[in-house]
Amino acid sequence: MRGLRRGTLKFKVGPFVARIGTTYPLLQQDFLDIYEGYPLAAPEDFVHFNLKVGPVSLLRRWFRPKVIADGGFVASPFVPLPGDLAILALEMGLNWQVGTKSDQFLIFHSGVVAKDFEPSATGEVRPSRAVLMAGQSGAGKSTLTAGLAYNGWRLFSDEFALMDTSDLQLYPYPRPISLKNQSIEVMVERLGEEVFSRPYLDTPKGTIRYLKAPGDSLRNGDRPARLDLVVFPEYSPGAPAQVAEFEGAEAFAMLRGASVNCDRLGQAAFDAISDLTGRCKFFHLQYDTLDMAMRMVEDLMEEAA
Amino acid sequence: MGSGRRPIIGRARYFSVIEASTVWHLPEPGSLVWRSFDSYSLLFNERSGDTHVLDPLSREILDLLMEAPHDETSLVRELSSLMEGQDPAKLEAAIHETLEAFDSAGLIIPAYFS
Incomplete structure (x- = not known):
């Protein structure tokens, strides 16, 4: 997973290979936390999805950070999110790519x-x-x-x-499974804290935690x-x-x-x-x-x- | 998905004042894929890519139109004999409504366009 520290990482999830690109340290940390244990793809593996997540502007990298996913669309379907919620931008970006570009299934x-x-x-x-x-x-x-x-x-x-x-x-x-609001408490009680991401507060869907x-x-x-x-x-x-x-x-x-x-x-x-x-x-x-x-x-x- | 299809449906819609005298026709019945579950039929229209769920009456109407073009009056006459005991006014209204739905879904067109 050191690749991500350098900015990009290719990993396998089910039948797909995704290449994630980000230089945003908080997102790198959150991603490596919830995607721990995922198999890495070989350099020659075909990449199904390319997704970058970065600041909306140079200023917003440092000042009240705001990030947006970039899946290579001409007109981006994504909305900017506060830097603290960068992992949501990445997860939504991946979902969008699978939902719109995987018609082999x-x-x-x-x-x-x-x-x-x-x-x-x-x-x-x-x-x-x-x-x-x-x-x-x-x-x-x-x-x-x-x-x-x-x-x-x-x-x-x-x-x-x-x-x-x-x-x-x-x-x-x-x-990772996205759990929201009351269901977080139900599952933390059953499984303990260690299989969960940190909480993401004030998201468009309330509080979210990812279950590994x-x-x-x-x-x-x-x-x-x-x-x-x-x-x-x-x-x-x-x-x-x-x-x-x-x-x-x-x-x-x-x-x-x-x-x-x-x-x-x-x-x-x-x-x-x-x-x-x-x-x-x-x-x-x-x-x-x-x-x-x-x-x-x-x-x-x-x-x- | 021929390029000539859309104008035909457009014209059909423009003239689609459902009158008893309009003779309806089902174009390219070979483009319809059928499945049946109990009394309901599922229909996939290759021309539009749309899927429809048909109740028994709708299926009968489409079957009759597949056999030959019909106007509303002849459909009422044929279906009345098939469905004895049905309230004639209700049957007529149901047939009218079904033809309207088929027309707006592009499943049938007036026979003078064929």
């Missing part, structure tokens, strides 16, 4: 975790089985993803599900999984637990609504989402506590077997 805006299985006594390898968690911002999908990722499931992503439409396999994209990706998800970052279960979680404090199954055209419409790039992929996306609609189980979950939601997902995955 059908992408869903969702969390994904998968169950891995040991080979059987006869040496037969069972495919990993994934659950995709989609829903509106604030529905609790990142918290549920984080809870499962540190409780026997392998983290694929808390942001994007990457699906190869040729074989309907999901590919891991294990980035578990080591096994980085070590197995190229191991795909079969999607079996799709859930739409909804955190409803004080409400009773509810599970409602839906299927057919409604399931198709809900899954399609979670896709980021189905319009760009055309018929390949239509075929893939139709096939998934016929094959996967779909549920809406209403939950009150993280433990309750995690039990629901465990049970539903058993049922979907």
Whole structure:
């Protein structure tokens, strides 16, 4: 990771290689903290995403620092952020690049975790089985993803599900999990401070802390999984637990609504989402506590077997 | 995605005063990809890149238009015989509404443009 101290660093995350460029010391420090353990890319590896984060002007490097991500767009879609929040600029920049420039995958805006299985006594390898968690911002999908990722499931992503439409396999994209506001306290209580970034205060989404990706998800970052279960979680404090199954055209419409790039992929996306609609189980979950939601997902995955 | 497609739809929209006498036609039915789930049909239109979810009545209407151009009156007549017991006024209104939706989605065009 010394490369970043010199200004740039190439690292692997799932099927992608990203090159990060910044000379901003605070961002270098924050990045190395939350991306500790990620594999570095070789010099000859193809770079999928180039992202620089720097001060908006020379003056703003030193005086009330303000930074902006630069992904090489003619008209930048990014907004400047205070220097203290530079890591958010980098994370949002990477998300934007994946969401807009990765049409080799059908992408869903969702969390994904998968169950891995040991080979059987006869040496037969069972495919990993994934659950995709989609829903509106604030529905609790990142918290549920984080809870499962540190409780026997392998983290694929808390942001994007990457699906190869040729074989309907999901590919891991294990980035640090962005937790916000009350969910930070819930997860710090479970996992301790050491797996979290420092808190980022007064962001556009309130307080954010990044939860580091578990080591096994980085070590197995190229191991795909079969999607079996799709859930739409909804955190409803004080409400009773509810599970409602839906299927057919409604399931198709809900899954399609979670896709980021189905319009760009055309018929390949239509075929893939139709096939998934016929094959996967779909549920809406209403939950009150993280433990309750995690039990629901465990049970539903058993049922979907 | 031929360059001639957009003006045709534009003209269709310009003239799209849905009258019972307008004869509707479904251009290039081969560009439609279908999937069925229970009573609902999913339709991907290669020409527009749009996806549609069709209820059984909408599917019947599109099937009839695929077979041959129809005006609203003939669709009402054919579907009334298929769906006996339906309130005729409600069926007529539903067919009218569906034709409007198909027209604005670019799925059908008046037959005189074909």
